[in-house]
Amino acid sequence: MNVLRILLLHPDKNPGDEEAHANFVKLNRAYEVLKDEDLRKKYDEYGEEGLKDDFQPGNKYQSWQFYKDNFGIYDDDVEIVTLSRADFQQSVLDSGDMWFVNFYSTFCSHCHELAPTWREFAREMDGVIRIGAVNCAEDPMLCQSQNVMGYPSLVLYPGNGQGMFYQGHRELNSLLSFVMQRFKSEVHRVTFKNYLSLTTEWEQYSGAPWVVDFCDDDDQCLSKQNRRKLAAMLRGLANVGSVKCKEGDRDLLCKRLRGHGVAFYPAGEMNMESERELSSFDPKEIAKEVISFIPDWPTLSSEEFRDLMTEFASSGTPTLVRFVKDAKADEEEGAHAELKKIQFVLQDIDVAIADCSILNGACDSIHFEHFPTYVMFKASGGYEIDYRKKYSYHDVMVFAKESSQSSLISLTDEQYQDALDRVDEEMWIIDYFAPWCPPCMRMIPELRKLPESVGDIPLKKGTVDCTVHKEICQKAGVGSYPSAILRYQDKEFTSVGFHDMQHIVEFIDDALNPSVVVLTADNFGDLVSARDEGHLWMVDYFAPWCGPCQQLMPEFKRLARTMNKQNVKVSFGSVDCDANRAFCNQQGIRAYPLVRLYPADPNHRTVDYPNNWWRDAPSMQRWLTEFLPSLVVRMGSEFYQDVLASTDVWLVDFYAPWCGHCVQFAPVFEEIAQ
Numbered sequence: 001m002n003v004l005r006i007l008l009l010h011p012d013k014n015p016g017d018e019e020a021h022a023n024f025v026k027l028n029r030a031y032e033v034l035k036d037e038d039l040r041k042k043y044d045e046y047g048e049e050g051l052k053d054d055f056q057p058g059n060k061y062q063s064w065q066f067y068k069d070n071f072g073i074y075d076d077d078v079e080i081v082t083l084s085r086a087d088f089q090q091s092v093l094d095s096g097d098m099w100f101v102n103f104y105s106t107f108c109s110h111c112h113e114l115a116p117t118w119r120e121f122a123r124e125m126d127g128v129i130r131i132g133a134v135n136c137a138e139d140p141m142l143c144q145s146q147n148v149m150g151y152p153s154l155v156l157y158p159g160n161g162q163g164m165f166y167q168g169h170r171e172l173n174s175l176l177s178f179v180m181q182r183f184k185s186e187v188h189r190v191t192f193k194n195y196l197s198l199t200t201e202w203e204q205y206s207g208a209p210w211v212v213d214f215c216d217d218d219d220q221c222l223s224k225q226n227r228r229k230l231a232a233m234l235r236g237l238a239n240v241g242s243v244k245c246k247e248g249d250r251d252l253l254c255k256r257l258r259g260h261g262v263a264f265y266p267a268g269e270m271n272m273e274s275e276r277e278l279s280s281f282d283p284k285e286i287a288k289e290v291i292s293f294i295p296d297w298p299t300l301s302s303e304e305f306r307d308l309m310t311e312f313a314s315s316g317t318p319t320l321v322r323f324v325k326d327a328k329a330d331e332e333e334g335a336h337a338e339l340k341k342i343q344f345v346l347q348d349i350d351v352a353i354a355d356c357s358i359l360n361g362a363c364d365s366i367h368f369e370h371f372p373t374y375v376m377f378k379a380s381g382g383y384e385i386d387y388r389k390k391y392s393y394h395d396v397m398v399f400a401k402e403s404s405q406s407s408l409i410s411l412t413d414e415q416y417q418d419a420l421d422r423v424d425e426e427m428w429i430i431d432y433f434a435p436w437c438p439p440c441m442r443m444i445p446e447l448r449k450l451p452e453s454v455g456d457i458p459l460k461k462g463t464v465d466c467t468v469h470k471e472i473c474q475k476a477g478v479g480s481y482p483s484a485i486l487r488y489q490d491k492e493f494t495s496v497g498f499h500d501m502q503h504i505v506e507f508i509d510d511a512l513n514p515s516v517v518v519l520t521a522d523n524f525g526d527l528v529s530a531r532d533e534g535h536l537w538m539v540d541y542f543a544p545w546c547g548p549c550q551q552l553m554p555e556f557k558r559l560a561r562t563m564n565k566q567n568v569k570v571s572f573g574s575v576d577c578d579a580n581r582a583f584c585n586q587q588g589i590r591a592y593p594l595v596r597l598y599p600a601d602p603n604h605r606t607v608d609y610p611n612n613w614w615r616d617a618p619s620m621q622r623w624l625t626e627f628l629p630s631l632v633v634r635m636g637s638e639f640y641q642d643v644l645a646s647t648d649v650w651l652v653d654f655y656a657p658w659c660g661h662c663v664q665f666a667p668v669f670e671e672i673a674q
Contacts, residue, residue, distance in 0.1 A: 136151060237341050430461075454512065
């Protein structure tokens with residue numbers, strides 16, 4: 001917009017035009033909007049309404065373009081997995097698979113420009129590596145945890161949990177070259193001299209079928225890059241090899257088998273009689289055709305299913321069962337074709353299909369809500385239901401590997417009661433959850449990682465679906481999901497909310513060796529009010545239903561364990577204000593959680609932990625050390641006289657109160673002084 005033209009339209013320059021003022025106001029407003037990036041964005045998204053001071057964007061529908069550009073860019077792309085903090089650890093870092101992940105923001109123009117190239121790249125590499133995308137506008141904490149500082153950031157995870165940032169040009173060939181240089185696949189040079197050894201003698205290769213590419217003078221064969229892609233797609237399922245059939249460099253095997261094309265040979269049978277010609281040179285189509293040659297999972301008869309249900313405690317081999325409503329309809333849909341690979345990739349696990357249309361109601365004994373559902377029958381006894389509604393090959397593989405190696409089981413009514421009856425002898429941690437609860441679904445994989453024992457005490461692990469076993473959960477007093485209750489020797493300890501494996505182990509350790517004293521109206525006077533001079537108490541007043549209280553408790557216990565190791569005169573306690581309501585009212589507790597310090601001098605007033613401070617263990621430790629006897633000398637301007645002019649050796653910590661690292665270091669410096 002031309003500024004000079006606007007000035008020429010100013011009312012002072014056009015005294016005879018009655019509409020000059022109104023027109024100039026419109027032009028001036030347009031100029032202000034165009035030069036202000038925020039106003040221009042509001043106008044682009046909401047029009048004139050968006051420029052008003054009282055505009056509420058949530059009260060109106062927006063255009064299709066708005067939702068397309070400002071929500072997940074790749075949510076509808078089947079080759080690209082949209083990742084979040086809920087599944088990133090399990091799906092990417094712990095999977096062992098190679099991932100290439102696009103960290104983007106919907107408000108980033110370069111991210112939108114990259115989208116067509118990223119989609120094309122994903123189609124090219126589909127089945128070779130895993131392709132993912134993270135919307136950092138929706139999940140900023142995940143992006144920060146992966147050290148993503150700008151958008152788009154393309155990060156390759158080779159399978160070891162460590163990310164590698166891509167720094168090259170964001171165009172298709174550069175992306176393909178970057179990945180092809182880094183993923184591993186094995187393509188064999190097959191000749192007349194070695195083909196019998198490869199297919200019948202060498203154990204590493206003889207147990208699997210072969211896909212062989214015969215390359216002739218017309219180059220009617222796969223490219224070197226496509227052979228590597230195919231080998232990656234068929235990893236664990238079939239070997240991939242190539243034979244030179246060009247004039248002047250033709251191997252004798254071309255005469256014995258074929259001179260061109262791609263062929264499939266069953267394990268141990270590389271001969272013309274067993275050969276199946278493959279009709280494509282596209283790696284994905286070849287892989288799909290090879291998978292079609294693989295036999296399906298066996299279908300359980302009523303007798304076999306009954307034996308599995310009654311004898312799973314002594315089966316010896318874990319068995320993954322796919323429960324389907326109708327196996328014939330399922331097969332026609334081709335819904336599980338790729339899953340046939342599991343029986344070859346995970347050879348220490350048996351697989352089977354349970355067709356509920358022919359099992360005469362037997363499937364009802366296992367409570368699940370949808371088809372298909374996967375259930376792992378454990379070698380150690382019991383079974384575990386996969387409650388997620390994810391059916392891809394990779395998702396089922398993750399469940400099969402994790403579940404087969406863990407003793408976590410989905411408890412039946414009888415098993416639950418038996419567990420309660422045996423807590424005198426066994427330690428049980430039971431997770432009460434609901435399948436529709438996202439934190440619950442994130443916590444179950446963490447429970448699988450728990451050790452089989454804590455110290456010398458064996459640890460039993462189970463889950464209870466509260467949507468099915470409502471009475472059990474009500475009797476257990478479960479008020480929110482997930483709730484984990486540890487039972488041992490007639491004692492119960494409850495942990496509410498999502499926790500990772502490390503925090504669950506800390507919860508168990510703390511239950512067995514409590515670092516926080518449970519205070520009530522009956523013992524508070526003797527322990528806290530009548531404390532010895534020189535002894536401090538730090539008390540957490542909480543309510544079990546309070547979310548911030550649940551978040552604080554693990555940090556409070558971690559602080560208690562840390563301070564107990566330092567052997568200082570400070571004790572930690574907690575008061576359940578639901579169970580001790582009158583007492584908490586008497587103490588003036590009006591909000592939860594509240595952490596209160598009872599000083600070493602009983603005559604001094606109590607001090608409450610500041611509401612505007614972080615409620616994590618390091619921050620609370622820094623605050624607490626301010627009230628403990630200290631050997632560290634606080635200095636100001638006297639530093640010059642007492643230190644610089646002194647002949648003594650001094651160790652001085654220069655810090656700022658707002659510095660997070662300084663706050664964390666202060667207790668360490670105190671330990672050094674002691």
